[in-house]
Amino acid sequence: xxxxxxxxxxxxxxxxxxxxxxxxxxxxxxxxxxxxxxxxxxxxxxxxxxxxxxxxxxxxxxxxxxxxxxxxxxxxxxxxxxxxxxxxxxxxxxxxxxxxxxxxxxxxxxxxxxxxxxxxxxxxxxxxxxxxxxxxxxxxxxxxxxxxxxxxxxxxxxxxxxxxxxxxxxxxxxxxxxxxxxxxxxxxxxxxxxxxxxxxxxxxxxxxxxxxxxxxxxxxxxxxxxxxxxxxxxxxxxxxxxxxxxxxxxxxxxxxxxxxxxxxxxxxxxxxxxxxxxxxxxxxxxxxxxxxxxxxxxxxxxxxxxxxxxxxxxxxxxxxxxxxxxxxxxxxxxxxxxxxxxxxxxxxxxxxxxxxxxxxxxxxxxxxxxxxxxxxxxxxxxxxxxxxxxxxxxxxxxxxxxxxxxxxxxxxxxxxxxxxxxxxxxxxxxxxxxxxxxxxxxxxxxxxxxxxxxxxxxxxxxxxxxxxxxxxxxxxxxxxxxxxxxxxxxxxxxxxxxxxxxxxxxxxxxxxxxxxxxxxxxxxxxxxxxxxxxxxxxxxxxxxxxxxxxxxxxxxxxxxxxxxxxxxxxxxxxxxxxxxxxxxxxxxxxxxxxxxxxxxxxxxxxxxxxxxxxxxxxxxxxxxxxxxxxxxxxxxxxxxxxxxxxxxxxxxxxxxxxxxxxxxxxxxxxxxxxxxxxxxxxxxxxxxxxxxxxxxxxx
Numbered sequence: 001x002x003x004x005x006x007x008x009x010x011x012x013x014x015x016x017x018x019x020x021x022x023x024x025x026x027x028x029x030x031x032x033x034x035x036x037x038x039x040x041x042x043x044x045x046x047x048x049x050x051x052x053x054x055x056x057x058x059x060x061x062x063x064x065x066x067x068x069x070x071x072x073x074x075x076x077x078x079x080x081x082x083x084x085x086x087x088x089x090x091x092x093x094x095x096x097x098x099x100x101x102x103x104x105x106x107x108x109x110x111x112x113x114x115x116x117x118x119x120x121x122x123x124x125x126x127x128x129x130x131x132x133x134x135x136x137x138x139x140x141x142x143x144x145x146x147x148x149x150x151x152x153x154x155x156x157x158x159x160x161x162x163x164x165x166x167x168x169x170x171x172x173x174x175x176x177x178x179x180x181x182x183x184x185x186x187x188x189x190x191x192x193x194x195x196x197x198x199x200x201x202x203x204x205x206x207x208x209x210x211x212x213x214x215x216x217x218x219x220x221x222x223x224x225x226x227x228x229x230x231x232x233x234x235x236x237x238x239x240x241x242x243x244x245x246x247x248x249x250x251x252x253x254x255x256x257x258x259x260x261x262x263x264x265x266x267x268x269x270x271x272x273x274x275x276x277x278x279x280x281x282x283x284x285x286x287x288x289x290x291x292x293x294x295x296x297x298x299x300x301x302x303x304x305x306x307x308x309x310x311x312x313x314x315x316x317x318x319x320x321x322x323x324x325x326x327x328x329x330x331x332x333x334x335x336x337x338x339x340x341x342x343x344x345x346x347x348x349x350x351x352x353x354x355x356x357x358x359x360x361x362x363x364x365x366x367x368x369x370x371x372x373x374x375x376x377x378x379x380x381x382x383x384x385x386x387x388x389x390x391x392x393x394x395x396x397x398x399x400x401x402x403x404x405x406x407x408x409x410x411x412x413x414x415x416x417x418x419x420x421x422x423x424x425x426x427x428x429x430x431x432x433x434x435x436x437x438x439x440x441x442x443x444x445x446x447x448x449x450x451x452x453x454x455x456x457x458x459x460x461x462x463x464x465x466x467x468x469x470x471x472x473x474x475x476x477x478x479x480x481x482x483x484x485x486x487x488x489x490x491x492x493x494x495x496x497x498x499x500x501x502x503x504x505x506x507x508x509x510x511x512x513x514x515x516x517x518x519x520x521x522x523x524x525x526x527x528x529x530x531x532x533x534x535x536x537x538x539x540x541x542x543x544x545x546x547x548x549x550x551x552x553x554x555x556x557x558x559x560x561x562x563x564x565x566x567x568x569x570x571x572x573x574x575x576x577x578x579x580x581x582x583x584x585x586x587x588x589x590x591x592x593x594x595x596x597x598x599x600x601x602x603x604x605x606x607x608x609x610x611x612x613x614x615x616x617x618x619x620x621x622x623x624x625x626x627x628x629x630x631x632x633x634x635x636x637x638x639x640x641x642x643x644x645x646x647x648x649x650x651x652x653x654x655x656x657x658x659x660x661x662x663x664x665x666x667x668x669x670x671x672x673x674x675x676x677x678x679x680x681x682x683x684x685x686x687x688x689x690x691x692x693x694x695x696x697x698x699x
Contacts, residue, residue, distance in 0.1 A: 006111040010236055011186045013145040015070040019043055021061045022134030027127070030119065030134035031063035036098040039125060040132045045070075046116045053105030054114060058090070060098050061119065061136060070101075077241035078103045080267075081249050109236040115141075151179030151187050167200045177230045189230040196223040213288040219281045227273040233317040243267050270389065275314040282307045298335045306330040320389045324398075326382030334374045341369040342415075360479045364417035370409040379403040381433075399444075401433040403461060420475040427468045427637070431461035432504075466500035466635035468656060487530045491522045496658035499626075500635045500650065508667035513636065513651050514626025514675070517658030522618040527686070531610040535602065611688050613695075618683040623658060627674040631665040 009015065021031035032040035039060040045068065048054030057070050074094065078101055082089050085106050093099035117138055123129075155173035162168075172195040178187040203216040231238055243264040250260035285305040289296050309327040342365040346352040355362050381401040387393075408426035436450050436458065454461075474492040478485040496517035503510030636650030645652055647665050654660035666672055687697045 001115045003113045003115070006113050008110050009072070009112060009143050010109045011147045012072065012143040013147060014072060015047075015141070015143050017045065017068050017141040018065055018137075018139045019059075019061070019068060020065050020137035020139070021063045022136065023063050024134060025063040028130065028132055029063075030061050030132045030136060032132065033060055033062045036060070037125065039098075040127075040130070041119050041121050043117065043119050043136060045138075046114070046118075047112050048105070048107030048114050049111060050114050051116075053107045054103075055107050056090070056100075056102035056104070057093075058100045058102060059096075072109060072236070073238045073241050075101050075103070076109065076235070076237045077245045079106075079235070079237050080242035080245045147178070147186060149178040149187075151176040153179045163205075165202055165205045169198045171196050177228075191228040191230075192225070193228075194223070194225040196221065198222075210290070211288060212290055213286070215284055215286050217283060217285075219279075219283065221277075221279045221281075223275075223277045225273075225275050229271055232271055239268055239271055271317055273314075273316045275312070277310065277312045279308070279310045281309070298337075302333050302335045304332045304334075306332075318389060320387045322384070322386045324382065324384035326380065328378065328380040330376065330378040332374070332376050334372075336372050337369055339367070339371060339412075342367045360477070360485075361417050365415045367412055367414070370411040372410045373407075374409070375405075375407040377403070377405045399434065399437050401437055401450075401461075402464075403431045403433070405429050405431075405460065416477065418477060420477060422473045422475070424471045425469070428466070429460070429463055429635070429637075430465040431463050433458070433461040435462065462502070462504060463500075463635055464502050464504070466498075466637065468498040468637075468640070469495070470498075470657065471495040487526045489524045491520075491524075493520050494518070496656075498636070498651075498656040498658075508631060509629050509670050509672075511630040511633065511667075512626065512628035513630055513655070513663055514624065515655065515658045516622065516624040518620065518622045520618065520620045522616065525615045525617075527612045527615045528610065531606075535606050535610070612686045613688065614686065616683075616685040618685075620681045620683070622677075622679045624677045625661055625663070625674060627663045627666075627672060629667040629670045629672040630663065631667050 022029050023031070025031040025033060028040075030041045039062075041061045042058055043061050044056055044058040046054045046056045055070075055075050057068055057075075059066070059068065078089055078091060079085075081091070082103070088102065088104040090100045090102040093101055119136060121130075121132055153173070153175040155171070157169065157171040159170070160168040173193070175190075175192040176187070177189050177191050180187045198219070198221045201218045201220075203218055204211060204214050229239065232242060246267055247260045247264040250263050251257065255263070283306055285307075286301075286303070288301045291297065291301075307327070307329045309325070311325045313321075313323045315321055344352075345364060345366060346355045346362045355364070379402070382399070384396075384398045386396040386398075388396075406426065406428040408424070410422075410424045412422045414420050433450070433454065436453050437445060439445050472494045474490075476490040476492070478488050478490065494517065496515055498513070498515045500513045501511070630650065632646075632648045632650045634646075634649030636652070636656050638649045639645050639651065640653045640656050642649075651664045652660060652662065655663055661676070663674070683699075685697070685699050687695050689695050
């Protein structure tokens with residue numbers, strides 16, 4: 001029988017069923033049984049994945065009810081006694097004569113889909129070529145003793161603090177194979193142990209000198225973890241049972257007792273997983289000399305350093321040994337320059353006299369230094385050796401050594417002038433020293449030789465990737481003439497990103513460059529404020545409008561508001577300190593229909609066309625171009641900042657700024673293509689009030 005859904009019995013200890021042989025146990029019956037070597041037939045029970053991968057239990061057929069008891073730990077241990085995974089093996093069931101365990105292929109208790117029961121008439125037992133017959137019943141197939149073994153786990157941690165100089169933290173944990181959380185039914189079947197220690201030392205606190213603002217902290221961390229599985233990984237074979245089977249097998253093959261025991265211990269050892277790691281780190285180290293001198297404050301005192309070193313070792317059921325190390329070092333320099341480094345052009349002779357005529361721009365500032373400068377230099381090297389347990393497999397060795405350097409500045413050049421230009425620039429370069437790590441025979445070179453080559457011939461190695469970004473932003477200041485500064489504001493900008501790549505294995509064809517630029521401009525118009533003077537109402541108009549709004553009641557075709565009439569007829573004026581009451585017969589001036597229509601038309605036009613707070617127009621254009629097979633081996637950096645263009649130094653300054661499509665000379669004998677793209681977009685935004693607390697946005 002095949003089950004549509006696999007059955008998992010891994011967490012049970014045994015399986016049982018009853019077999020009932022024919023009550024007629026005479027000669028010629030299937031239940032005829034004389035001795036363990038003389039009987040008529042055998043019954044077998046097979047279960048597994050399919051007809052080629054199954055476990056088997058076999059026994060003689062005897063009359064009446066007989067119970068079959070299958071211990072999974074004994075059954076799965078059979079796999080270890082085979083010479084190969086495809087071999088079929090049978091062994092006697094301990095303590096039960098004539099009963100046998102068997103295994104074929106690679107079955108597992110975690111996935112049972114195939115069940116079959118059969119009867120055979122063995123040729124070598126009983127009466128030769130005798131036919132047998134009878135009834136056999138099978139009943140109550142079941143699994144028993146779900147593993148409810150109690151489990152335990154613990155964890156502990158402590159810390160020791162030596163004033164504010166040294167901190168030491170220690171932690172330890174262990175989990176029993178049977179331990180599980182409340183939401184889980186069974187444990188992980190793995191014993192896990194782990195411990196670690198971490199120490200932080202503040203070096204600054206132990207120095208005999210005072211260095212305010214300095215930081216120098218050393219961190220060390222050691223961790224170990226061990227996993228001891230109860231079962232061989234990815235199988236249902238219990239390690240303790242498999243080790244006993246393997247030891248017995250080696251003894252049967254002629255090994256000595258010590259040699260067989262060593263083989264069994266090796267099996268347990270190879271099933272373990274061990275990881276050991278040591279890490280040393282220095283994070284954000286800054287040594288600041290107590291001085292206000294700018295040449296110290298902006299140079300040495302602006303430096304910070306980071307260093308990390310890690311060493312690891314491990315092994316697992318699939319990996320015999322893995323060991324490696326890696327380190328990373330970083331140096332940073334960051335300074336923020338005061339915004340006081342500027343001058344007023346209006347104070348210059350002759351030029352100042354001209355600027356004095358432009359009152360809106362007489363206070364323009366020109367900054368002659370950037371506001372911030374930053375640079376970074378980092379290097380990383382790693383080594384990893386891995387030897388798998390696969391027979392005759394070569395070890396895997398990975399080596400790498402690379403560096404990264406970058407620099408950036410932000411410069412607000414003018415302020416308070418017509419254009420107000422701000423620019424920013426950043427460059428990043430990634431390089432490799434991998435070609436220095438091994439010699440012509442593929443062997444590791446000594447560290448001394450590697451560093452000698454770096455400092456004498458290849459300071460930054462071979463460039464792999466170069467990125468440069470340039471940004472210009474304009475914030476024009478509108479003149480006050482005609483109140484333009486109140487109603488209009490302008491923005492404009494241009495940014496470009498340049499990328500150069502070098503695939504060392506393809507030589508000239510592997511060198512490529514591309515740029516992507518963006519040009520944007522925008523204008524914001526304060527629409528409502530611009531037209532408010534046109535719709536500004538006089539006091540008489542305000543009164544008339546008020547009267548128009550208040551005269552809403554109709555009586556026999558005449559508009560009349562009693563409250564307004566009473567209020568207007570009883571206005572008291574102060575004249576020559578004498579209160580004179582207006583004639584109660586005075587009436588409100590009558591408003592003509594044309595005046596009402598014009599007022600309504602005016603309000604409607606304002607509401608429809610001129611009642612928007614502001615209107616914003618934005619335009620943006622993006623362009624991009626790239627190609628490969630550049631003949632020059634340079635990144636283009638020297639052409640960008642140099643005075644003279646040289647083809648061998650890479651693309652031109654105009655290409656790097658996105659102002660030219662000429663990428664430069666190309667490599668011969670290559671199938672080269674260029675990629676070009678362009679997009680344009682126009683954006684319009686406005687908003688208007690609807691009622692208090694609500695606005696309508698149009699985008």
